[in-house]
Amino acid sequence: MNKNFSFIILTYNEEIHLPRLLESIKNLKAPTFILDSGSTDQTLSIAAQYGAKTATNAFTNHPKQWDFALNHFDIRTPWIVGLDADQTVTPQLFQLLNDFNTDDYAEVSGIYFNRKNFFQGKWIRFGGYFPFYQLKMFRNGVGFSDLNENMDHRFVAPGKTIIWKNGYLLEENLKENDINFWIAKHQRYSDLVAEEELDRIKNIKAQSLKPSLLGNPDEQRAWLKRLWWKLPLGLRPYLYFSYRIIFKLGILDGKTGMKFHYLQGFWFRRLVDRKIKRLKTALKI
Template sequence: MNKIAVIILTFNESKHIRRCLESMRQITDELYVIDAYSTDDTLAIAEEYGAKIFQRKWLNHADQFQWALDNCGITTPWIMRMDADEYLEPGLVKEIRERMGSIPGQVSGIYIRRKVLFKGKWIRYGGFYPHTLMRIWRNAKGSIEQRWMDEHIVVSEGETIMFREHIVDYNLNSIHWWVNKHNNYAIREMIDLLNIKYGFMEGDQRLLQAGSSQAKRKRFLKEKVYASIPPGARAFMYFCFRYFVRFGFMDGYRGFIFHFMQGYWYRLLVDVNVKEFEQKLEGNTSKERLKEILLTDYNIAI
């Protein structure tokens, strides 16, 4: 039962954390919750499941997760990353139970397929499935990229394999919550795009050396193709590609809402933030000026 320790980052996740922990308890008792000072019942629920709880101020996902790897004293052979609004399908529970005891010694990381549900609808098209992510790795062999957005787990050595079954990502919050979440994401994505253009901080590119072919391809397209297209136009082009070329329309009405909001509205919002930020530069694109604006206008210290 305790070959795997699971790390879950939380902030006000009382709607999801019980479902997540109930799922994870089927494969391990080693549950680590890293909480950003929740004000709801998240911690009380986590305590019910015997989770080891740590509280820490939030900067971003990568910073919080790497802190957990470095400071929680995890001793299990394997570590797993889960989001609070995710859970394991029964098939994955069975696969983990059956296979984890016989993984070859040269294997350091395990990729798992993820299904995304939106308002109860499985988003199967538009490039959202299959989506493979490094979610299980050997203790001390994996770390997380230090990025503001789209951070991945990478292993330092060894081979990787793919499990057949799925993690499910199904957030139960309202569309109002979803919009607020993506409004915050837009600032993080803005920082990533500005850094691609101006190079004001060191970019963590370990994924390009150690990631899956799918993840490498997406990173390359984002940084070398998408980022080079004029703001505004790229959001529209991306939506059209995703909705028509990648058959996003096959996901039906709820799929249209998801692809439009996540594939167009959100990315247009990112571009509006980018243009607004660049206006504040007033022609001064020095690293010092970029970091100054992030600190004074966004309260983000780089």
Template structure:
């Protein structure tokens, strides 16, 4: 049996995670509100105006669950929500589904999604200080944004999680906009926290070889290829790989062509953050020796 569009809305359930997202949630919802059949917001007890804003959207189903980490929250939603549709769209509050992506999905569902297709992948358009960062190897970067219920889960990582999809996926041509920061202060605070998670994830990966994660496969799907590139990066000597990575992104991949926003982004995300991760890996390894 194939999955087809019903009426004006796609037979898709969107799940959005929130915590204090008053600046983002409205634009996120507006990008899908009239297009998908069901929307859940899983909120981690926001203390700003997020919940008040959600009241403007009467059909949105709001549930609250204490946040432990991204993977656990996502998988809790899959296991506990009464999801009406066979396909699940996973979004964060700072994501925006482009009209072209909605149209592309409608074409697939109007024709009927083949039984062997259990997911859809799309690239994100990173927006940083109002600029689309499309050079420096940062676009396209594919993520599994939709999967068939029962055939997907969030991988067990503390940072930079992808969705494990069982079976075949379609790679979409259109994108999801990702508003990655509201200010440089927020950006650096988040990446300082994320560098600790990434460092611990790397230590965990060395210990259990990536159980419950997207596999690093040179000839796999787009996410698996990306993970292969990430693990190849980690095969190079610590700290030296940071300089090589920044040179690759900023010079060889043309990041320097994106002006001041590109310089700031590629230096902070492609050098400072990566250097901080290596420093914290070194710190963790040396703590264990003491």
């Protein structure tokens, strides 16, 4: 059994994804813990087949679900790797994990993985989506889930972090091949984002990270989000979409990629802004 790290995975009706992920990591022989939120398909049966330990918790949002997972499971390894069910580990990343020895990372508290995101079978290479570094590996008892976010879940690991630029996480939600599924999911997400931004306007929530263009990848994104919140509602989706398509070369992602950039970078952002305006009007802010 791997004594360096354990995996935690969140699931909800992931029978289409979970075998793919578990196959990609099984030979690492690391303890695997799965927090489910009430699956009605074969997700838990698949988890049992791979020897994963499971628990169930009602879902509110991703940050709270990750917080529950980190505090619920009895994890004895010095490091934790947090993965989404629709991700897989490439052979190159597998090798980095296979060679990992905690003694070689004595001064490090967190490691960023490089993610490749796919939409309806297309790798989204441009528009700011690659390279894209996510803190996915962190010291047990040091890293935590950022509860100041409603939708964008991230781990925070105080101290020194490093980036593994080579070796990738592949992320492809096959359910999103049905565009109606994507739209319904983002309708729910838009409520979470609008409520979060309103909480920030009312000073109920603040960023956990210090925004910095010269900091780690999450600190850079925190800086950009702070700028985003200062832009005018209704105008900013147009600015952001243009930025992705023109300056970040999203137009080079082709027909499917352009559909993704439009949906995620414009349609979704406009929807959020409309909901924020409604909330502000109702509360007379």
